[in-house]
Amino acid sequence: MRLLVTRPEPDALVLKARLEALGHEATVAPMLTVSFENVEAVDLSEVQALIATSRNGLRALKAQRAHRIAAQLPIYVVGHATAREAKVMGFSEIIVGGGTVASLLPEIVATADPQSDVLMHLAGDEVAGQIGAELELHGFRVMQPVVYRMVPTAAFTPDVEEQIETGEVDGVLLFSPRTASIYADLILSHGLEKASKRLNHYCLSRAVAQRLAPLAPVRIELAATPDLDAMLDLLF
Helix, strand or coil: CCCEECCCCCCHHHHHHHHCCCCCCECCCCEEEECCCCCCCCCHHHHHHHEEEEEEHHHHHHHCCCCCHCCCCEEECCCCHHHHHHHHCCCEEEEEEECHHHHHHHHHHHHCCCCCCCCEEECCCCCCCCHHHHHHCCCCEEEEEEEEEEEECCCCCCHHHHHHHHHCCEEEECCCCHHHHHHHHHHHHCHHHHHHCCCEEEEECCCHCCCHHHHHHCCEEEECCHHHHHHHHHCC
């Protein structure tokens, strides 16, 4: 089976290699590009713990002066992939959520101190969920500096467009609502609505699948849990 990998780099190439090891073919077509330019500086002087809802938040931290002391702080991460990134960066106190922002919130509320220093969410230009507002309802003070930006892809490459149009692609892997929205917009702008009906759309969650509404009806399969292993299980 040939699959379209829509994740940003460098994760797209890692996933491509894993898919090929499983016997599939993969075409890399990132819907977003990560940018660490024109972002906010991080000051950790009054921070009790960090929050990372994306590996890109941690990658952005590497470019900041504050990264030298960051690993001394506890860090709350959305799932196991982000936890592995944090461990590589030297963090020792890592509290892991269940793969979604909603599952991470109870962990933070149960173990952080609202009377202590602020929590810092290493945020992108589009924040996943209302984590800051939710934590403030529990009495926490939250900072959300924008430490990375996600730049949407303007068009499919000619090679990707041809593979979709000719039916060479069998399925599309979609990991975020924003990625799914960009994908749907590109399908429409390239006039590939009919071709998209032949594809299986493997979605990390119902929220991701809902962003494919402009293309309805299309074939959608939902991961049992919001993680990569569950996505790969859909391919068997």
